[in-house]
Structure formats: structure tokens, C-alpha cells
Amino acid sequence: MPTYTAPTKDMAFLMHDVLKAHESDIPGYAELDPSFTSAVLEEAGKLASEVLTPLNVVGDHEGCRLENGVVYTPTGFKQAFEQMKEGGWPGLDMPEEFGGQNMPVLLGTAVGEMFSAANQAFTMYQGLTHGAASAILAHGTDEQKATYLPRMVSCEWTGTMNLTEPHCGTDLGLMRTKAEPQEDGSYRISGQKIFISAGDHDMSENVIHLVLAKIPGGPEGIKGVSLFIVPKFNVNADGSTGSRNGVSVGNIEKKMGIHGNSTCVMNYDAATGYLLGDMHKGMRAMFTMMNEARLGVAMQGMAQAEAAYQNAVDYAKDRLQGRDVTGAKNPDGPADPLIVHPDIRRSLMDQKSFVEGGRAFLYWGAQLIDAAHRAKDTDADGLVSLLTPVLKGFLTDQGYDMTVLAQQIYGGHGYIEEHGMSQFTRDARIAMIYEGANGVQALDLVGRKLAQDGGKHVMAFFDLVKDFCKENSEVEGMAEFTEPLKSASKHLQTAGMYFMQNGMKNPNHALAGSYDFMHLFGHVCVGLMWARMARAALDALANGTDDAAFYETKLTTARYYMVRRLPACAMHLARIESGADPVMALAAEAF
Structure with missing residues (x-):
């Protein structure tokens, strides 16, 4: 079974030697002294390697199942999610007023990398919740924030984003999901959404869906799209969960990878929803979530490459195959280890140089976000906006390629399931597609961002x-x-x-x-x-x-x-x- 050890030493090098976080004047960075960040990273690393990594192959083999309208996650996921919540990890970089710890995005990114490398499918449940909470934080009313954020920050309730429909992916202006206004100010949401990651599961008391829909009579195309909060269970006046809303799971998608995450077809049958942000400005509100998600997906690409690389290095050092052409390096054995051969070194160096360079790029992006949000640095905000499609597209394309190289180190043993290397490749593949396929990222970069x-x-x-x-x-x-x-x-x-x-x-x-x-x-x-x-x-x-x-x-x-x-x-x-x-x-x- 594959293993994973959090690269905390490299993370600390980037934070303190390269980015010099503890010397920065960005608000909150003074807390990021080496002893504090080391303690946080070590604890997160233990959770990643000891709890999440062993469940990665379990999630891959078992997947999620839908029984009588209830989605069940793989064995051990629910218990691990409780550990995640108890440690306060989902709210690490969320506001204190809603139960978070208000740490910078930089530290949250480092911790998120470990969790994603250890178990991408599992980590998506809290990652999507974080994004949905961020959208409510940025665009919600005070009442909406008070109602949803404390429970979402703690992951007592989880969240999703609902964009795609069977007939429209990137071109969201074609969507058909309708939002009929009601006299009490709510809306009745009807339609079907597909490819909804973490759409339903048994690990939280409620699921808060953020759903794009069109209000009848609004502008045509994308200009007529609004965003709505649609809870799985309606929320009572005292904040407790009430009756079941008109939301159901039609199916769990059968996928190439991330089997441990419940990717659902979601049906909305006159479900009660509440407008989030301004009417017909749904994409502006949704992009708060999507831009965060794109950086999270960039992290996934790099993280899968890291995990695959670690296992490839171990195998290359252990597997005996052939002799070094310059002279035997293991004269007492029948052959030399794979790592002596130049082509194996070439592959491992490609992986190592990408993973460590990609991590630095990702952390720099996180620091720019902190500068933009915490220090109100408009130049940093503009730069990270420019770099977001590059981070997402480049790190996921290259990350996938590196998992293939890592699998190749194993030869035929990488193709069979015994060593588990195919999972890294299969899980990494989705990162090139969701949150805006990489071709769309490239078009956004050249057509708009430049x-x-x-x-x-x-x-x-x-x-x-x-x-x-x-x-x-x-x-x-x-x-x-x-x-x-x-x-x-x-x-x-x-x-x-x-x-x-x-x-x-x-x-x-x-x-x-x-x-x-x-x-x-x-x-x-x-x-x-x-x-x-x-x-x-x-x-x-x-x-x-x-x-x-x-x-x-x-x-x-x-x-x-x-x-x-x-x-x-x-x-x-x-x-x-x-x-x-x-x-x-x-x-x-x-x-």
C-alpha cells in the first residue's frame, strides 16, 4: 500500500527562508514564527500520514454507495471526519467570529496540501465546504452568515457548488434550472445538476448547496443567472435542522478516480432556496468560490505528484534491476537498484524539480491572496488574478504527468493494483477538468487576464x-x-x-x-x-x-x-x- 510523509521541512523552508512569512507586514503574518508553524505542520502531518493515508486505498476500492436515498461514504471516512472536525482543521483560516482560527491562507494551503496528498477524495468534502462558506462570507446577508457559517466552518454542516447541468458545462448561460420567487422572499428551485462533488453523504448533519439558477423574466444567457442557498434540510428559526427540502440524489457517478468522494446527480424539485448576493449576479458570487477552488485544485495536482513521487523514490531505491554501466553499485547482490540508472534519475529529477518548484509557486500565490485580502494590496490582487489560471492549468497538467512518470518507475508493477500507483494517476486526472477545464483556463489567461x-x-x-x-x-x-x-x-x-x-x-x-x-x-x-x-x-x-x-x-x-x-x-x-x-x-x- 502506498505511503505518504508530509514534507514539513520543505514547507518550512518555503515559508521562512524563501517567502520570509514571519518578517512580512501582512496582518496575521507576525504569528507565523518558525516554532508555531512547525507545530501546526507536524500535527497536520501526523493526521495526514496516520489517519488519511491508510483510508486512501479504502476509498478507492469501496467508493460511495447510494441506498434508499442515502449516500454512504467508505469505511472509516466518518470517523476520520470527526477527527478532522475535533482538531478544528476545517476552520484553520476562517474568521474567528464564526468559529475559525483566522490563520493566513498561506498556512491553510500548506495544511491543505498534506491532507490532499494523503487522501484527495476525502479532503474534498471539507474543501468544498470551505469554498461555499467563503462565498456566503463575501456575499451573504448578516442573517445568512449567522445561520450558516458557524456550522459550515466547523463542518457540522458541509457545502457544495452546483453549476453544471446535463446539457451545459462551461457555457452556463444555457442552464435551465429555474428559481420561482415566493411571497415570503424565498424561491422554489427546480432542475437537475450533475457532477456535484460531495453532493450528499453521511458525515454531516446538513448539506448546504449553492445552486445557480435563472429567475423567470430575467436577462438571457449568463446575465440572467442568480445564486441560491439551498439546504438539504430546511433550517428552523433557532438554527436547528427541520424538514427535508426538495433535494435528492439521482445517482452517484461512476468515475475514473476520486472514488471516495460522492460525485452526485442532484435533483431539485421545488426546493426552498434563498438568494445569495444580488439578483442576476450569480456568477460574480459563484466566482468567489470558483477562484478559491481553482487554487485548491492547483494544489491537488501538485499534491498528487508529491505523493506519487515519494513512493517512486522508495521503489527506485529498493527494486534491484540491471547493473550500473559505470560499475556495480551493489556488488554483493544480483543487481543494482533502479535509482543508479540515468533514465530513472531523469524521471525522478523531473518529478522532484516540479513538485518542489510547484509548491513554491502555490505558496507564493497563497501569500499574494493574503496580501490582497489582509493588507488590501490591489497590486497583489491583480497579480494573483492573472496567475490563477496559470496555477490551475500548469500545476494540474504537470502534476498529472508526474504521477504517470512515478507509475512508470514501477514498470508493470505500476500498472497492476498491488502497489496502488494507478490511483495517484486516476485521482490527479480530474484536476485538469473540473473548476474550469485547462483549455478554458488558457483561454481565460490569453483572452481576458493579459x-x-x-x-x-x-x-x-x-x-x-x-x-x-x-x-x-x-x-x-x-x-x-x-x-x-x-x-x-x-x-x-x-x-x-x-x-x-x-x-x-x-x-x-x-x-x-x-x-x-x-x-x-x-x-x-x-x-x-x-x-x-x-x-x-x-x-x-x-x-x-x-x-x-x-x-x-x-x-x-x-x-x-x-x-x-x-x-x-x-x-x-x-x-x-x-x-x-x-x-x-x-x-x-x-x-
Whole structure:
């Protein structure tokens, strides 16, 4: 059975050596001193490795079941959920007034990574609740907040998001779910939603659904969509659960992965709902949840890669196969371990450099969110808005690829279920699809985010890279990191210029290159993170440390990313500059 050990040392390195959280003036960051964060991460790590990891394969094998209208989660999930609630983990970064601990998103992201790596399907129950609670916090009335948030922050009640319908996925303007206004100010919600993660289960007393629907007589298309709070059980005036609402589970989807999460078809039959936010402004309210969810999904992609990588390393060190061509490394045994072979090392280095670089990118994004929300930093808000599709698209695409590489280390043993490696690949696959498929993320990046506020935020990113390289130009040992980063950033700028010069004439020139642009951008971001990590490692070695091996390993891995991974930027630029003609040349009938 696969194992997982929380990489708390690497997390602490990022928080304190690279991001210097405890030195930041962001409100709440003063609490993030190394001793405090270490204690939190260690406790979360124990829960992840000792409780959630053993249940991962259980959830995969058993799945969820629907019996007489009741959804049952896999063996052990309910007990683990109680432990999660007792520890206060679901409300770690939620407001104190509603029962949370008001910790920064940065710390919540690190903890969430551990839980997701240990058991993605399980962690989705509380993750979706967090997102739904955030939407109510941002757009709800005082009464709605008082009614729902305390119980959702504690996960006594859980939450969902209901967007997709059988006939419409990304194009939500086509939805048919109706919301009929009632005299008491409530609405009657009728329609069907599909692919609803954690749609129903036996681990909470109530499920609070956030449902997109159209009020009759409103504007056509997406402009006529509103968001509603629809509880599974109606809530009484004293806050207790009352009668069953007109909400039922039609089916549990049979899926490629995340079997332990109940992905449901939800039927709404004149269910009582309450408007959340402004009428016909449902997407604005839902995007509060979706933007948070996209960062959470980015985390899932990286976390599955981390868990798969850990197991691949163990197998490569243990499995004897062949001899090192430069001379036997295990002369007393029948063969050498897999890890001596260059191609195995190449695969493991690809995984290691992605996981550690991706984690840095993710944590930087979390820090930008904290700066935007806690310090009201509008520049940070604009930058993280720009980077959100890159985080989601790049980290999930690459994360999936890395789980495949980890599975490949096992050869045929990775394909059979005995070692459990296929689960990482199957679970990681959904992250590329939900919360906006990655092709849509790329279109959002190129079609909307680049030009946002007159291109201010992408120019700020280029200046950030430029300033970092300039500041480190005279630092001994940094040239091997800053020079490749400068080159990659120039490739990204050139791609942006290509879109500006050609996209206006023919939008397909930009759209055909959007996916490559997203990956090019992702590589530059991770390259920047590796350059920052290299600088932190050089500083630690120069200042004296009792763990030189850790920092030397960081430098070696950073060098690998710069010479083996970052050159992909040139390939992505070449594809972008080929334009739309090779992509659109075939008539539809020729496919």
C-alpha cells in the first residue's frame, strides 16, 4: 500500500527562508514564527500520514454507495471526519467570529496540501465546504452568515457548488434550472445538476448547496443567472435542522478516480432556496468560490505528484534491476537498484524539480491572496488574478504527468493494483477538468487576464522578474539561475507581443497559442521560484548551517530545472509563433 510523509521541512523552508512569512507586514503574518508553524505542520502531518493515508486505498476500492436515498461514504471516512472536525482543521483560516482560527491562507494551503496528498477524495468534502462558506462570507446577508457559517466552518454542516447541468458545462448561460420567487422572499428551485462533488453523504448533519439558477423574466444567457442557498434540510428559526427540502440524489457517478468522494446527480424539485448576493449576479458570487477552488485544485495536482513521487523514490531505491554501466553499485547482490540508472534519475529529477518548484509557486500565490485580502494590496490582487489560471492549468497538467512518470518507475508493477500507483494517476486526472477545464483556463489567461487593467498586471510580473535578476546579478553563484530565467521571461514577453500584433487581425492566432502560453508562463513562474529558492539556499550556506546537505540539494535541483525543464519555453514560443494556420488548416469534415 502506498505511503505518504508530509514534507514539513520543505514547507518550512518555503515559508521562512524563501517567502520570509514571519518578517512580512501582512496582518496575521507576525504569528507565523518558525516554532508555531512547525507545530501546526507536524500535527497536520501526523493526521495526514496516520489517519488519511491508510483510508486512501479504502476509498478507492469501496467508493460511495447510494441506498434508499442515502449516500454512504467508505469505511472509516466518518470517523476520520470527526477527527478532522475535533482538531478544528476545517476552520484553520476562517474568521474567528464564526468559529475559525483566522490563520493566513498561506498556512491553510500548506495544511491543505498534506491532507490532499494523503487522501484527495476525502479532503474534498471539507474543501468544498470551505469554498461555499467563503462565498456566503463575501456575499451573504448578516442573517445568512449567522445561520450558516458557524456550522459550515466547523463542518457540522458541509457545502457544495452546483453549476453544471446535463446539457451545459462551461457555457452556463444555457442552464435551465429555474428559481420561482415566493411571497415570503424565498424561491422554489427546480432542475437537475450533475457532477456535484460531495453532493450528499453521511458525515454531516446538513448539506448546504449553492445552486445557480435563472429567475423567470430575467436577462438571457449568463446575465440572467442568480445564486441560491439551498439546504438539504430546511433550517428552523433557532438554527436547528427541520424538514427535508426538495433535494435528492439521482445517482452517484461512476468515475475514473476520486472514488471516495460522492460525485452526485442532484435533483431539485421545488426546493426552498434563498438568494445569495444580488439578483442576476450569480456568477460574480459563484466566482468567489470558483477562484478559491481553482487554487485548491492547483494544489491537488501538485499534491498528487508529491505523493506519487515519494513512493517512486522508495521503489527506485529498493527494486534491484540491471547493473550500473559505470560499475556495480551493489556488488554483493544480483543487481543494482533502479535509482543508479540515468533514465530513472531523469524521471525522478523531473518529478522532484516540479513538485518542489510547484509548491513554491502555490505558496507564493497563497501569500499574494493574503496580501490582497489582509493588507488590501490591489497590486497583489491583480497579480494573483492573472496567475490563477496559470496555477490551475500548469500545476494540474504537470502534476498529472508526474504521477504517470512515478507509475512508470514501477514498470508493470505500476500498472497492476498491488502497489496502488494507478490511483495517484486516476485521482490527479480530474484536476485538469473540473473548476474550469485547462483549455478554458488558457483561454481565460490569453483572452481576458493579459489585457486586464490595460495589461498592468502582466507588465508588473515582467518587472518583478527583471528586478529580481538585476538585484541578484552581482551575487556570487546566482548567474546560473538568473540567466536562464531572463531568457525564459523574454520568450514569454515575445509570445505576448505576438498575440498583440497578430491577435487583433485574427483572434485564432492568439487562441491557438493559448495553451502553450499558459505552460510557457507556468515554466517562467516555477523558474522564478527556483531562482528564489537558490538565493535562499546560497544565503543559508554562506551564513552557516547545520544542514548543508539540504541546501546543496536545493541548488542541485534548481540547476536541473534551469537546464532540463526551463528550455521548454523555447518550444512553446515556437508553437505560438506558428500561428493558427497549422491548427485550423483541416476542414471539420477531414477529421
